[in-house]
Amino acid sequence: MFEEKLLEPHFTSVLAPYMLDVVEQKRALGNKYNAGVEALSAFDDFCNEQQLRIPAISKELLQKWEKKRPHENETTQCFRISYVRILCKYLHSNGYDAPCAFHPAPHVNKCFVPYIFTKDEIERLFSAVDCTKESSESPLRHLVMPVLFRLLYTCGLRVSEALHLKVADVDLDAGVLAIYGAKGDKERLVGISDSMLTYMKSYRSNPLVANAKSIYFFPAPDGGFYDTSTIYDIFRKCLFDAGIPHRGRGKGPRLHDLRHSFAVHILNKWSSEGKDIYTCLPILRTALGHDRITTTEKYLRLVPEAYMEVTEPFNERFHTITEVLCNEE
Incomplete structure (x- = not known):
């Protein structure tokens, strides 16, 4: 019933081939991994900004990436860190330099x-x-x-x-929303209350x-x-x-x-x-x-x-x- 389009990776840094391998492996296991593509794309841009020239992730590079950004909440920070840690483990398992692959991730206060x-x-x-x-x-x-x-x-x-x-994605006759590509690449149906449904129908019927x-x-x-x-x-x-x-x-x-x-x-x-x-x-x-x-x-x-x-x-x-x-x- 749900057919969400897979995001197409467009990596350009020196780590691009390895990022593509990670995405392909995850998708071969049945994961859409769209969230991973988004996170790795951001890291790909970061690697280009840092002028990374060799397929390796140093401790210093990882620390810069993991540092909390202005106006960034803890959940987003953890999201960035987790996907790049997966990439680190992949590089390490293939003989490339990723000394922090199995080091404890920095503590992030999510309370x-x-x-x-x-x-x-x-x-x-x-x-x-x-x-x-x-x-x-x-x-x-x-x-x-x-x-x-x-x-x-x-x-x-x-x-x-x-x-x-x-x-x-919005079925105003049945009163149901189809949510695609949510957190963790999840999909679900959500019911709409009668009062909200009336409100939404009025909105959609507006000529504008x-x-x-x-x-x-x-x-x-x-x-x-x-x-x-x-x-x-x-x-x-x-x-x-x-x-x-x-x-x-x-x-x-x-x-x-x-x-x-x-x-x-x-x-x-x-x-x-x-x-x-x-x-x-x-x-x-x-x-x-x-x-x-x-x-x-x-x-x-x-x-x-x-x-x-x-x-x-x-x-x-x-x-x-x-x-x-x-x-x-």
Whole structure:
């Protein structure tokens, strides 16, 4: 059912033949490896910038590559490092100089506490997004942004997944999104709520959108897809207009926190309906596209005050135990 096009590698550095070998090996095992192609392409450009002349990766070169960049989050940093480490191991196994191939990767602090929007903040944010102005440079922006931001929240999408959605990937009759080439080259189907579906149908029926010459569901002014940085800039402005303060770098709210908020809010909803949360977790895992159920389980303990409704049903059950422990102390 899913036939995502493989990215064609275009490497030009002295390491190009070896990068191609790595990609071919991974694809021979059944992996699309599109994410690997993207990461290795960036490293290929880096090698050219560093004027690498021999097929070897020195400790100094690797340290420069692994260094955290301005405005780069820890996940992106780990992403860059991991794929080049695979290349290092390949070079080492073929007799080339890659002394750091099996050295421990640098420690990257990936611990963070996401910002969970309250329902009131979500409403205020959407109201601010609805005030997006039309401009001659971006004639569809005022139509795109209200739908895009609501889709990020109501379907728990990663922003890259939403921006790369094509018209052909959205089935408005069945109410289903087909997500291709997501994190880890995963593919999945995501259901759309009735209210969101109505919103999306209205958006697509607008003549300006319907007549846009683009394959993308959210077409940028050039007919391609929007850059994530553009969406983030709009997000920050809307936060300000909505009276939601930004707490500083690494503390949010981040654009990705709309996805986190979706997960926590849906857990709250299921709990209030009396559903067994752990029975429902596999459903949420599938919707979010997580590899492991343990990743989804983290939403149960990320921000305790944000999901009080989930833990409240257990308070009465363990109330007596809590009293005994308190008395013993």
